Amino acid sequence: MEKKLYDLLGRILDIPIEKIHDELSPEDVETWDSFNGILIATELEGTFNVKFTLEEVTSTKDVGDIKKNLKNHGIDI
Amino acid sequence: MDTLFKTSSEQSQRGAIVGVGVDIESVDRFRKLPYTRNVLFYKKVFSPKEIRYCRSKKESAMYFAVRFAAKEAAIKAVGRKVKNLCEFAVGRDTGGKPTLGMEGLPHLAFHVSLAHTREYAIAVVIAYSK
Numbered sequence: 001m002e003k004k005l006y007d008l009l010g011r012i013l014d015i016p017i018e019k020i021h022d023e024l025s026p027e028d029v030e031t032w033d034s035f036n037g038i039l040i041a042t043e044l045e046g047t048f049n050v051k052f053t054l055e056e057v058t059s060t061k062d063v064g065d066i067k068k069n070l071k072n073h074g075i076d077i
Numbered sequence: 078m079d080t081l082f083k084t085s086s087e088q089s090q091r092g093a094i095v096g097v098g099v100d101i102e103s104v105d106r107f108r109k110l111p112y113t114r115n116v117l118f119y120k121k122v123f124s125p126k127e128i129r130y131c132r133s134k135k136e137s138a139m140y141f142a143v144r145f146a147a148k149e150a151a152i153k154a155v156g157r158k159v160k161n162l163c164e165f166a167v168g169r170d171t172g173g174k175p176t177l178g179m180e181g182l183p184h185l186a187f188h189v190s191l192a193h194t195r196e197y198a199i200a201v202v203i204a205y206s207k
Contacts, residue, residue: 034149035106038162042117054121054161 001077005070008043009063012036022064034058040066048075092206095185100146100152101199107138121149122162136195143191143198143203151177151187154204167191177202 010017013031026032041057044050046065050073060066070077078185112119112132119128122145131140159165164180167189175188188203 035102035145038121039110039118042115042121046117055160 001075002067004047005044005063005066005077008047009040009066012040012043020063022067023062025062044070048073050075087117092186094203094205096154096204096206098150098155099111099200100149100153100201101197102142102146102149104138104142104193104196104198107141112137124163124166127167139193139195139198143193143200146198146200147175147177147189147191147202150200150202151179151204154187154202155182155185157181183207 006017009020011014013029013036015029015031019052030053037057038054038061041052045052048070050070052069052073054068060069067077097118110118111126119141123131123141127144131137131144134140144167147167148162152159166178166180168176168178170176175189175191177189179185179187184207185204186207188205190201192199
């Protein structure tokens with residue numbers, strides 16, 4: 001599951017998977033803006049069959065928060 | 078400039094400015110995100126009416142990009158988190174001038190100005206109390 005998430009983040013944010021960790025945040029990644037934030041959310045929804053609110057998307061502070069959101073939707077990651 | 082003066086005058090009659098927002102988006106990002114393969118994304122950001130309007134245009138990416146910029150600018154102008162980007166609806170008045178409305182904040186009105194080239198789309202939004 002974590003690999004799926006990291007593959008998705010790496011592809012959308014155009015960064016190597018090795019650089020992805022729980023504390024990685026939009027402040028660290030130039031390509032992690034609101035457009036890509038929404039794109040990440042929609043691709044996660046398609047991949048993990050969940051539905052995020054925009055609040056969940058915009059309040060995401062780092063990769064760890066994405067994992068928490070997925071766990072809140074019943075995805076074991 | 079005439080439009081700007083008129084807008085300022087209208088604003089002063091209607092209420093105080095509560096915020097101003099601006100946003101710029103790359104049109105190419107939308108070109109690389111075709112609607113038919115990214116329906117979930119578009120439905121999360123745009124209303125069915127906006128989707129129909131933009132898709133009716135030959136260069137739909139420009140129309141999507143400038144509306145996305147308007148919504149982002151509106152969020153900055155309002156200064157609060159929104160639950161759904163579809164809360165903001167970009168339309169046109171009878172004269173063809175762009176309009177912006179927001180569900181859930183009936184006490185606010187907006188002035189919006191949009192512009193785009195083939196590469197970039199930009200929007201400025203002024204939110205004011207009615």
